[in-house]
Amino acid sequence: MARKQSDYLAALLAEDEETPDTTPAPVVIDNTPAPRPSGVADEPAPVPGAQAKPAPTPPVSPAPASPPRPAAPGLGPLRGTTLLNRESALARVASGEVRQVTQLLLDPARVRVWAGNARSYAHLSEESCRELIDSIIAEGGQKVPAVVRRIENDPAYDYEVIAGTRRHWSIAWLRANSYPQFQFLAQVAQLDDEAAFRLADLENRARKDVSDLERARNYALALKDHYGNHLTRMAERLKLSKGWLSKMLRVATIPDAIVAAFASPADVQLKPGYALAQALDDKNAQVAILKEARQLAREQDAARSTGRPTVPSPEVLKRLLAAPTAGNSPSGPLFSWDAPMSGRRAVSVLSAGRQGVTIKLHNGTGATTEDLIEGVRAALDALEAQGKGMQR
Template sequence: MARKQSDYLAALLAEEEGVAASPAPARTAPTERSRTTTLLGRESALARVASGEVRQVTQLMLDPARVKVWPGNARFHGHLTEENCRELIESIIAEGGQKVPAVVRRIEGDPDYDYEVIAGTRRLWSIRWLRANSYPDMMFVAQVAQLDDEAAFRLADLENRARADVSDLERARNYLAALTTHYGNHQTRMAERLKLSKGWLSKMLKVAAIPDEVIAAFASPHEVQLKPGYALAQAMQDPMQTTAITRVAQVVANEQAARREAGRPAIPANEVLHRLLTARKMMMGEDGEPERYNYHNRYGRPVLSVQSANRQGVTVRLHAGSGADVEEIVKALRGALAYLEQTGRGLQP
């Protein structure tokens, strides 16, 4: 990955500066002419650096407390944990420090930070964690580069494409923000700059528009992948579908929260997607009835189910042999009433 990252940065810097790398000349015995040419070359290189035509890239060891994450990066920094950074943490410990440098740029006028990370968010998080957990001298290794925002975005995007732990939703929302910020809402221009298919980029931007209250139905935003996410985004083009999906998503999100609280496994992503995509059918119903609400305890045994819901009232069944106490039954009943209310089948006053 170190070589890839170096190549990415070199390509971006070369593009920004308009300077093409020349192949290294064959080694020959030094002559007076070659020494003169070398000196002239050095003078020329220094002059180009001084004039700003060539921008230097410097590698430093930084205090991670003085470095922040660039907001244009795709990764959801708040979702990083010891668990999902464990492999990287162990690698840094085993190697005696961070071997693959991050890419940062200098910040001016900020009293709290000197640099911001363009590529290397997980490395920054891991070094901070190590300094707080028995490795107080661990330093953050980074290349300092001069990049404008659009070049920084392209560099971060190139690195994130090689990262399996950056979700499709993270990238999609990053693209949606960059579309306005860097490309004036021109998808074709953005696709050309990023070397992406226009059709693929269009799908990503649609997925990015899925609202947070719908994403909350999934156990984690990382479960929202492009193909199923695009199907969901397409369904939400219909206002009637959007209303139904949003209501069902709220119900599923509450169920997910209850499962986490009870220590039960989360509802799988494929089941969540199915419930969202069939939300309108569930609310309207072929027989005029909503899909039955079922509550199971942590062992998978049924505790309560809604048998019917209509103008005359709601019929609820309490299952024998579930082992549930009164408190859990009351909790299940409250969940059923909330479900019926949010799907438009609640008890009318």
């Protein structure tokens, strides 16, 4: 056994060393005669007064003496069975059959959060972590360990959190709020940055409180840092759809000035966020959207300061997407077409932009299907002439 394993074995045995029992074991003698096999005659009964011949004593071969098992240094005599079991366990660890896991109780102040984690530590709060905080209090401490790795050359920190940011925040909050006895339970792992990113991503996928925007920005950084800007390679490593990952990366391009228009970054979800990111590709639309976002941000701040409800995310998204046409659109439709028989408006173009053209067909005009088709064709021709036609 290698010296390092021997030292580790000694440390294990020192934790639960037992005092050897020096009392000799009692010898039990069984005088019950064994049953005689069938077909064998019984021996004759002894004749009274006759001297009985002593039964021959079979030679007894002495059992070879087992050499005493050496004790671990400084531990005194040990029980052979315990030592054998632990030697076997260490052999399984050395062979790779069993993996040794190191868990530590740490001061959260000596542990930082890895910058590659998707979760925004700054946005965690007592309210968002309330359920976890109550669980830790009820169970008398943290039961599920976080995953950390050791860091070097940082006098302020010894470890950094790879997975378990909310657990770290909750323990730190509890220690500062009447529970100084709680410690941060962590499992130490040796991971490079790419493996750490994949581990953190797997955990965050199961967390509903990690927003799509947080994950999208995390993916955008990882694409550059770990995968050389190769989208296909990243999708393969993460076992994700390439199309889905591409949409997430587009959401990551939404600037902070527009995110501030929402009550929380968690409100920026994949589907509406992707539509907003597409609208921002138009430089002219981007100016109007940024202006509306600043106005919304002021409204959100005022609502928070006065305790009023914030602007809900569907309303925010609607106002942002409508901003490019809100300021310069005429009071009426962009184009209208009247039915030839009644002279009443039968076709109206309500909006035209990057997302498409909105056309309204009016009821009760007396227009036939062929009339309406002609009206839609006229509307598209008019938009084309204005430079707002359908993109091919």
